[in-house]
Amino acid sequence: PRLVHPRKAKLMMGMINKTDQLDAHGLNRLQRNGTLPVVWIPPGPLRDLRELTRTRIVLVRQRTRLKNRISATLAKYGWTGGEASDPYGKGARGELEQQIASLLPPQTRWVAQQLLAQLDFVSGQVRELEQRLEELVEMSVEMQRLLSLPGIGVILAATIALEIGDIGRFASAE
Numbered sequence: 001p002r003l004v005h006p007r008k009a010k011l012m013m014g015m016i017n018k019t020d021q022l023d024a025h026g027l028n029r030l031q032r033n034g035t036l037p038v039v040w041i042p043p044g045p046l047r048d049l050r051e052l053t054r055t056r057i058v059l060v061r062q063r064t065r066l067k068n069r070i071s072a073t074l075a076k077y078g079w080t081g082g083e084a085s086d087p088y089g090k091g092a093r094g095e096l097e098q099q100i101a102s103l104l105p106p107q108t109r110w111v112a113q114q115l116l117a118q119l120d121f122v123s124g125q126v127r128e129l130e131q132r133l134e135e136l137v138e139m140s141v142e143m144q145r146l147l148s149l150p151g152i153g154v155i156l157a158a159t160i161a162l163e164i165g166d167i168g169r170f171a172s173a174e
Contacts, residue, residue, distance in 0.1 A: 008037035042165050049137060053159040056129045059122055066119040070100075073112050077103040088119070133158055142167060 004027065010018075012035060013026035030036040042050070067088055071081070079099050084092030100112045137143075137158045146157035 002031075002036065003039045003041055005037040005039050012037065040165070040169055046162060046165055050162050052129055052133050052136070053155075053162055056126060056133070056155070057159070059126045059129065063119060063122045063126060066115055066122065070112055070115050070119070073108060073115075074099060074103060077108075079103055130155055137162070 009027060009030065012030055013023075015022055015026055027036065071079075071087070081087055082092055082095050082099070084095070086092060087096050097116070100109055100116070104112055133155060140161060142164075143154075143157040143161045146152050146160055147154070152160075
């Protein structure tokens, strides 16, 4: 079985009428002359590793949403963000918790503490995923090249390399 790109196949067959029988003849003709537009299906192990990087992306987005929500809640009560460059980092975490305790009314404080606990949980999951990625993903030549680009670290290089898959499947740089 081959997975065919439906829109490209329909354009290449150039048929106005569409029936199962006409489609079968058209696809057969495209396959015989070697122009059947097939879609690449990544192998199972690659699809499995992609789940790690894709889940990490989801968790990082969730972590960002939680930070934004906590910051917005504190900003409603006059918090300006403090002195630290990262108010959620290790050094500034005590100040952040102190601001939550002193600035916010009881119910809002409780909600902010719940969000902070959820943030800690999600951050822990991201760390676990990153450790698992480093254990499972082998450093390839492609990843080494990606690491030479500014702003690309091991995790992003692994994400890009796993999403591209086998680079040899592309006929050209385009």
